[in-house]
Every structure is written in structure tokens, then in C-alpha cells.
Amino acid sequence: MDSQKLTITLEPKSISACSALPQELQFMGRALQHQVDVFEQSRNCDIILDLAPTGTGKTNAGSSVLLHQPNKSAVYIAPTNALINQQKAALEKFVADAGLPHVVKSASAKEIKAWNNNQVGKRSGKKIYNLLRNPATIFPEVGANRPILLVTNPDIFYYATFFAYNPLDRNNIASQFYSKFATIIFDEFHLYDAKQLVSLLFYLALSHIFGFFKKGRKVVLLTATPEKACEMALQTLESQGVRIKRINGEESQSNLLPSQTRVHLEIKPQPDQEQWIDELTEEIVQRLQNQPDKNGAVILDSKHLINRLANRLKAQGLQNKFGRITGSTPQEERKIAAQKQVILATSTVDVGFNFERDPAPTRQNLDWLIFSAKDRFSFWQRIGRVGRVLGKSQTDISSEAIAYLPDKAWEQGITNLDGSGGRLALTQTLESLSCLERPFLEIYWRSEAFLEIARPLLELEDKLWQLPEIRVIEELYQTMQQILGGKHNWNYYRYRMKALQGAENIAKSSLKDIQKKWQYIKGGKALVKTYIKLAAPDEWEDLEAKRKTIEEYKDFFQEHSESVEELKEFAQFWKACYDPVFQFRNSLFESLNIHDPKGFLVDESKETVLDPFHLFRFYEFVEQNDYIELTNWAEPSYEISFHLRYRESLEYFNNTELNKLTAFPNCRIERRLNDAIRPTPLLKCLEKQFLPGVVIATAPNQGIIIQLRKQGISSYPISVSCNDSEKNYTFFPGLGGIVAIAMYGVRIKLPDDEDFYVV
Numbered sequence: 163m164d165s166q167k168l169t170i171t172l173e174p175k176s177i178s179a180c181s182a183l184p185q186e187l188q189f190m191g192r193a194l195q196h197q198v199d200v201f202e203q204s205r206n207c208d209i210i211l212d213l214a215p216t217g218t219g220k221t222n223a224g225s226s227v228l229l230h231q232p233n234k235s236a237v238y239i240a241p242t243n244a245l246i247n248q249q250k251a252a253l254e255k256f257v258a259d260a261g262l263p264h265v266v267k268s269a270s271a272k273e274i275k276a277w278n279n280n281q282v283g284k285r286s287g288k289k290i291y292n293l294l295r296n297p298a299t300i301f302p303e304v305g306a307n308r309p310i311l312l313v314t315n316p317d318i319f320y321y322a323t324f325f326a327y328n329p330l331d332r333n334n335i336a337s338q339f340y341s342k343f344a345t346i347i348f349d350e351f352h353l354y355d356a357k358q359l360v361s362l363l364f365y366l367a368l369s370h371i372f373g374f375f376k377k378g379r380k381v382v383l384l385t386a387t388p389e390k391a392c393e394m395a396l397q398t399l400e401s402q403g404v405r406i407k408r409i410n411g412e413e414s415q416s417n418l419l420p421s422q423t424r425v426h427l428e429i430k431p432q433p434d435q436e437q438w439i440d441e442l443t444e445e446i447v448q449r450l451q452n453q454p455d456k457n458g459a460v461i462l463d464s465k466h467l468i469n470r471l472a473n474r475l476k477a478q479g480l481q482n483k484f485g486r487i488t489g490s491t492p493q494e495e496r497k498i499a500a501q502k503q504v505i506l507a508t509s510t511v512d513v514g515f516n517f518e519r520d521p522a523p524t525r526q527n528l529d530w531l532i533f534s535a536k537d538r539f540s541f542w543q544r545i546g547r548v549g550r551v552l553g554k555s556q557t558d559i560s561s562e563a564i565a566y567l568p569d570k571a572w573e574q575g576i577t578n579l580d581g582s583g584g585r586l587a588l589t590q591t592l593e594s595l596s597c598l599e600r601p602f603l604e605i606y607w608r609s610e611a612f613l614e615i616a617r618p619l620l621e622l623e624d625k626l627w628q629l630p631e632i633r634v635i636e637e638l639y640q641t642m643q644q645i646l647g648g649k650h651n652w653n654y655y656r657y658r659m660k661a662l663q664g665a666e667n668i669a670k671s672s673l674k675d676i677q678k679k680w681q682y683i684k685g686g687k688a689l690v691k692t693y694i695k696l697a698a699p700d701e702w703e704d705l706e707a708k709r710k711t712i713e714e715y716k717d718f719f720q721e722h723s724e725s726v727e728e729l730k731e732f733a734q735f736w737k738a739c740y741d742p743v744f745q746f747r748n749s750l751f752e753s754l755n756i757h758d759p760k761g762f763l764v765d766e767s768k769e770t771v772l773d774p775f776h777l778f779r780f781y782e783f784v785e786q787n788d789y790i791e792l793t794n795w796a797e798p799s800y801e802i803s804f805h806l807r808y809r810e811s812l813e814y815f816n817n818t819e820l821n822k823l824t825a826f827p828n829c830r831i832e833r834r835l836n837d838a839i840r841p842t843p844l845l846k847c848l849e850k851q852f853l854p855g856v857v858i859a860t861a862p863n864q865g866i867i868i869q870l871r872k873q874g875i876s877s878y879p880i881s882v883s884c885n886d887s888e889k890n891y892t893f894f895p896g897l898g899g900i901v902a903i904a905m906y907g908v909r910i911k912l913p914d915d916e917d918f919y920v921v
Contacts (some may be wrong), residue, residue, distance in 0.1 A: 166577075168428070168430075168581065169428050170427050170579065170581045170588055171424060171426050172425040172426075172545075172585050173585060174420060174422060174424045175412075175585075177195075177412060177419055178195040178411075179418070180192070180197070180198045187226060189259045193222070194214070194218060194411065195411070195417070196214040196220075197226060200409050201229065204226075204230060207380070207406065208369075208380065208404050208405045209381045209396065209405070209406045210227070210380070210406075210407050211382075211406070211408045212382065212384050212411065213409060213410050213411060215546060216547070217516065217546065220349070221253070222256060224238070224349070227345050227347070228256075231378060231380070234344035236309070236343055236346065236347070237311070237312045237347070239314060239315065239319050239346070239349060240315060240350075241354065241513050242510070243272070245513050247268060249349065250266055250267075253311055253313060257311065263309060264308065264311040265301070265311065266310075266313065267297065267311075267313070268312075269314040270314070271286070277300055281300055287332065291335045291338055293310065294339075297310050316358040316362075319339070319365075322338075322339040323340065324614065324618045325618055332621070336618070340365075341374075345379075349513075350385060350513050351385050351389075352385040352388060352539055353512065353543075360607070360646070363392070363646070364615055364618065366381060366396075366399060367399065367642055372634060372638075386546065387538070395646070398641070399641075399645070402641065420552070423551055423559060425545065425549050425560070426560060428563070430564065430566050430567075431566070431567065431568070431569040431572055432567065432568060432569060439470050439474055442460060443474045446471075446480075446484075449504075450503070453529070456530060457504070458503070458528060458529060458530040459504065459506075459530075459531050460506050460532045461508070461509070461511060461533040461534070462533070463508065464534075465489065466779075466780050468486060468488055468508055469780075472484065472486055472506055476761075484502050484504040485498060485499025485504075485506070485765060486506045486507070486765055487499050487505060488510055489510050490763045490772055491510070491764060492770060495765065495766045495767050498765075500517065501519060501520065512543050525551065525556040526550055526551050526554065526559065526561060529559070529561055529562070530561060530562040531547060531561070531563045532564045533564075534565075535567055536598075537600050538592050538595075538598045541567070541592065544565075549561030568598075571595050571597055574597055578591065605901055606897075607646035608647050608648060608649065608919060609901060610918050610919075612648045612650070613658055615639070615655075616658065619639055619655075620656060622635060623635045635652070640652075661689045662685070662737070663688070664685030664686045664687070664688050665685070665689050665734075665737040666737050668689060668729065668730060669730065669734045671730070673726050676726050680726075681712070681713065687712050689732075689733060690715060692914060693729055695914060696914060735852060738851070738852035738854050739824055739912075740823075742854050742855060742900060743823075749774075750850070750854075753773055753774075754773075754774055755789040755790065756769070756771060756772045756790050757789050757790065757792070758770055760794075762781060762792050762795065772790075778833055778842065779799050779800050779801075780795065780796050801879070802833060802878050803880060804829055806829045807829075808882050812887045820857055820891070821857075821858055821908055822911045823854075823856055823910060824854070825853060825854040826854075827851065834879075856894045856899075856910055857892070858894070869906075870899065870902050876894075876895070876898075876899060877893060879891075879893070880892065
């Protein structure tokens with residue numbers, strides 16, 4: 163391992179302060195040059211990118227744009243719920259200091275649920291709609307008719323703009339999000355996943371095509387590490403006349419202030435799990451012994467590794483020296499953990515967590531950092547956390563860091579790094595390593611996931627039906643096609659989305675309603691056509707040749723009740739097939755309420771939440787009414803697998819179900835140890851009518867499967883028991899894995915045998 167270690171010293175960083183503030187920004191007292199540049203350039207631009215380094219005040223830079231339209235509403239999208247509350251406080255201060263009239267309100271799913279139900283009822287969508295329409299409707303104390311500054315997350319933004327809320331509310335809330343805001347600020351948008359980026363880019367394209375930019379709308383994009391695919395998308399908008407300005411916070415070399423110390427960096431390949439825990443434990447113990455006055459952190463992508471490391475440090479008697487911050491750590495406990503000498507964390511701290519201490523040290527808050535990085539974005543995000551000294555009185559104390567990168571980096575030439583070349587040499591070397599790219603964006607956009615933009619387009623088309631403005635739907639689609647690279651035309655996705663809408667609506671309808679009014683149910687005709695195409699190819703030919711019309715099936719369903727049942731089952735199946743495309747999380751199941759009296763996951767409190775797969779793999783547990791209690795580590799860890807009972811032959815399964823986006827009934831989850839099934843409590847949350855995903859043959863794809871697991875892409879063994887034999891395969895349940903195997907060359911089919919990925 164040491165023979166593969168690389169060392170390099172990263173020179174200190176500085177950033178320019180503004181020497182003379184514009185009159186409008188005098189209330190700030192002092193500001194950095196990039197903050198003033200964002201304010202000035204946004205006067206005559208539609209989209210402004212602030213590319214200043216992490217931790218240099220991009221929030222205030224973006225907020226300054228509010229001053230151009232001080233009486234109009236705005237929205238600030240923070241990438242995590244943890245950051246929402248932090249940014250709400252920062253924005254409240256900015257609004258007060260600037261004398262703006264805005265009501266600042268934060269909206270995560272949990273907060274919205276907690277809002278008073280007395281005014282408009284319990285529905286989240288209705289609450290948000292009324293908040294935007296008039297904040298006093300939900301919060302009478304704020305007074306009527308004040309502009310709102312809404313602080314929310316990308317998920318709620320997606321649900322609102324992609325018509326994904328309750329059918330009773332989706333039109334109202336979408337209209338507010340599309341037309342209400344004069345200023346939109348997307349914070350740390352480089353951390354968005356492909357789905358979130360699609361909603362962001364769709365919103366930008368819509369703002370252009372529907373003329374909102376011409377009416378003065380301003381969009382601010384805040385990121386220290388812009389995504390190449392997004393830059394290309396923005397260039398498409400720029401070519402259509404959208405005015406875009408990029409602000410690089412490090413271009414100016416006048417009035418420099420120190421922002422980051424010198425960093426002595428070691429780069430190592432990631433070892434296997436047990437060796438890694440040993441190595442990390444030894445490193446932390448030595449630093450606590452040799453540097454008792456210095457503070458540090460360990461940031462890893464694996465929650466399990468963090469928890470195992472915490473357990474090992476407890477065994478060393480160091481439980482008072484560290485605190486954990488993971489997705490399972492309650493908010494109040496994070497504040498306690500942040501004051502510990504060593505912070506053990508997952509990607510939860512990547513955004514907005516500044517490792518602040520009370521009392522604040524005169525030097526950097528983090529003297530040393532150990533971290534893993536799967537890609538260049540997380541590398542620069544995390545290395546930017548150590549040695550921050552902007553606003554500190556001591557700025558000349560060097561910091562230290564150890565970075566663990568994928569072992570493929572050594573295969574691809576990271577050893578060519580010039581150890582004396584500083585930040586520039588490191589940047590150039592990391593740019594040359596394909597293993598540190600985030601390649602899923604492009605293939606995501608060119609796959610069936612492109613169907614996502616068809617939902618809002620279809621809803622907008624319905625609103626504009628028989629109006630002259632309906633032409634903009636095709637124009638908007640073509641703009642998105644240029645941005646994302648989709649290969650099919652609007653009619654192709656329009657029909658597919660109508661069929662999916664039909665599946666969603668018929669799946670929840672009664673058999674009586676389906677029988678009587680299937681052709682009037684939204685999307686019903688499109689779904690029936692899809693059903694006929696798969697169930698009765700000869701009749702589908704008649705429909706395509708127009709020898710028959712879909713209306714002729716009205717009497718058929720009236721006379722054949724068993725066919726109505728089959729249609730509903732098909733609708734449920736079709737909807738389930740597309741769950742991975744439209745759901746936000748890669749996990750198949752909802753998180754569980756966990757009671758943790760022995761501190762496997764949390765240090766102070768005893769209650770948290772956990773993904774069922776993580777629970778099944780790494781812990782022994784018992785079920786207690788409405789929660790799960792952890793009783794011990796699973797030693798060794800279990801392997802999660804699935805068992806499918808299939809009613810046809812194995813040959814039929816191989817010919818019709820492999821490499822296909824589909825959904826299986828009669829499938830159960832299992833825990834295995836050394837190929838033996840271990841008893842698994844049957845939790846209610848694991849009961850699903852259909853299990854959606856893609857099954858591939860294991861042996862010919864073993865290299866792909868191993869490589870994807872190293873990248874954190876989950877897959878599971880699945881045994882398929884047919885009426886003539888049984889065989890083992892590999893199952894990918896989430897969109898991330900499905901997109902990844904398509905990227906690696908596995909040709910995936912859709913449920914109707916269309917291609918998932920269009921080259």
C-alpha cells in the first residue's frame with residue numbers, strides 16, 4: 163500500500179475582496195469581489211453561474227440578485243434538508259440586513275407536514291400552493307401580500323414542476339412554481355443527480371421558451387465544480403439567445419484574503435474493508451496521540467465503514483473523542499458530534515456543513531482530513547473542507563489530508579502525477595482519469611429516463627389544448643432534445659407517457675369504473691392500445707392498419723369482465739415496471755424506524771431511521787410493534803438475495819425476461835450466509851406486489867457486476883425457480899444500476915421490447 167502512496171503539497175489559496183461596494187450593497191459592510199460581480203452582472207443576464215470556491219460566501223452572492231426585484235417572490239433550492247435550515251437562517255439575516263420585505267420560509271417534507279392543518283387541511287401540495295399564493299394563509303402572523311422567499315430541496319422542486327403531487331394539487335402548485343418566482347437560486351447544483359438535473363434544465367428551458375427571462379426572471383447557479391454535461395446544456399441555451407454569465411471567484415488578484423491553508427496531501431488506493439478499518443483506526447489513534455490539540459475528520463462514502471470504525475475506536479476507549487454524522491444521525495445530535503475532536507462522517511457533510519466549533523478557533527476548524535472519493539467532484543468538494551481560514555486570524559498553519567481513490571486510478575496513470583506541481587498538476591492528472599468521471603448523466607438522458615420530461619410536457623399540453631400557444635410544447639421538447647441528446651421525437655414519448663398515465667389511473671380504479679369508463683380515464687386509451695399490442699399482436703396489427711378503432715373495444719370490456727381484471731393487472735404491472743425510472747431513491751423500500759440502545763448507529767440518542775437493505779446486511783434485530791430494535795452486529799455480514807417463483811420454463815424466462823425492464827410478482831427477499839438461507843423476519847415494509855428491475859445473466863457479466871459494486875452500484879443475486887429447473891442470476895433494482903449496465907454495453911429492452919437506451 164505504501165509503495166502506491168503519492169504525496170503532493172497544495173499551495174495556499176486566496177480570494178479577492180471588493181475594495182468599493184456599490185451603493186445597493188453598502189449594508190453588507192464588506193464583500194468578496196465575486197459577490198459583487200454576481201450582483202452587477204445579474205442586472206443584464208438571465209442565468210448567472212458563481213464558480214467561487216467552497217466556503218467563500220456564494221449564498222450571499224446569490225441572494226444579492228434579490229435586490230434587482232425587491233418586491234417579487236423567489237425560491238432558493240438547497241441540495242439537502244440539513245442545509246435548508248442553515249440557509250434559511252442565512253437568508254433571513256440577508257433579507258433583514260438588506261431591508262427586503264420577503265417572508266423567508268423553509269419547506270422540507272417533514273416541515274410541510276408539521277405546518278398547521280387548520281387553515282387549508284393536511285395535503286402537502288395544498289399547503290405549499292397556499293403558502294406561495296399568500297404566505298399569510300398558512301402563517302397569519304406574517305401579514306398579507308408580502309413576497310415569499312421559499313427555501314426548499316431539489317426533490318420538492320421536482321415534484322412541483324413535474325406535476326408529481328396529489329392530482330388535486332399538482333396543477334395549482336406547478337403553476338405557482340413556473341410563474342411565481344422572479345429569482346431562482348440553485349445551490350451546489352453539481353451535487354444533483356441526473357433526475358434532479360433534468361428538472362433544473364427543464365425549468366431553465368421552459369423559462370426561455372415561455373418568455374420568463376424576457377420578463378426579468380433571474381436564475382443563479384452556485385457551484386465550485388461545474389458539471390461538464392451541464393455546461394454543454396447551458397451552451398445550447400446560450401446559442402438560442404439566453405444571456406448567461408460565468409463568475410470565476412479566483413480570477414481577480416487584487417485585495418487578496420487567505421481562504422485555505424497549504425495542504426500536505428497523501429493519495430492512496432482504497433484497500434479491502436478489514437484492512438481499511440485497521441489502517442484508519444491506527445491513523446486516528448496516532449493523530450490523537452501525536453497531535454492532541456488538532457481537530458480532524460474522516461469522510462467516507464460507506465455508512466457501514468463509518469459505523470465499524472466508530473465501533474473500533476470505542477474498543478480503544480476513545481468514545482469521548484469522536485462523534486458521528488451520517489444520514490442516520492438526528493439533527494440535534496449532529497451539533498454535539500460537531501464539537502468532538504474527530505468527526506466521522508458520510509457524504510451528509512459534503513454540503514453546508516462547515517465543521518464550526520464553539521468557541522471558534524483562531525486557525526482552521528479542520529487541521530486534518532481523511533476521505534474517500536468516487537469521482538472528481540467529491541474529491542474537490544472534500545479537499546476543500548480542510549484548512550479553511552477565510553475570516554480567521556491565523557492563516558499560516560499547514561493542514562494535512564489523506565485521500566483514498568479507486569484502485570483503477572493507478573491502472574489509468576495517476577502515478578504520472580508531478581508531486582511538485584501543486585494544485586494545477588493535481589487538477590490536470592485527475593481530469594485525465596476516466597474512472598473519476600460521472601458518466602451516468604449522458605446515458606441517463608439518452609435512455610427511457612428521457613420519458614420523465616414527457617410528464618410535465620403532457621400536462622402543459624393539456625392546459626394549452628386548442629390555444630395558439632400549444633406550439634411551444636413542441637418547441638420546448640426540441641430544446642430539451644438538443645440539451646439532453648434524446649433520439650426520439652415528441653410523439654413517441656407523448657404516446658408512451660399517456661400509456662403510463664393510463665396505467666397509473668387504471669391501477670387505482672375499481673373494476674366497475676374500468677369496465678364502464680376506461681376510455682374516459684386519463685391515458686386509458688393509450689394503455690389499452692399497449693395492452694393489445696402485447697397481449698394480442700394480430701389485433702394490434704388491425705389497429706395500426708386502422709382496420710379497427712380503439713373505440714370498438716368498449717363493448718368487448720362490457721361483455722368480458724375477466725378481461726377487465728386482466729387489464730387492471732396489466733396496469734399494475736406496467737406502472738411497477740416504470741417505478742425505477744420515476745422514483746427518487748434507488749432503494750426498493752421505505753426507511754424503517756430504528757431503536758438503537760447499544761449505539762450501533764448513533765452516539766447520543768436511541769432513535770433513528772435506516773434503509774431495510776442496510777439493516778438486513780449488517781445487523782441482527784427484533785421487531786417491536788412500530789419499530790425495529792438492533793441487537794447486534796451481523797458477523798460476518800449477510801448477503802441479500804431474492805427468490806422468484808416463475809410459472810414458465812427456464813428457456814422461456816431466458817428468452818423473454820433477461821436484460822429487460824420489468825416487474826416480477828411472487829418474489830421474496832432472503833438473507834444468506836455461506837450460501838445458506840438464514841431466517842429473516844417478515845417485515846411488512848418488504849411486502850410488494852411487484853418487484854421492478856432488470857435481471858441479467860451472472861457469468862458473462864461478472865466483470866461488469868464487480869466493477870459496478872466497487873462504484874457503489876447495488877445488485878443482488880436472484881434465484882429463479884421455473885416449472886422445469888432453477889438458476890441463479892443478478893438483479894439490478896434501481897435506476898442507477900440499470901443505467902450503469904446499459905452504459906457497460908448490456909442491451910436492455912423495455913416491457914414492450916423497445917430499446918431502453920438509444921445510441
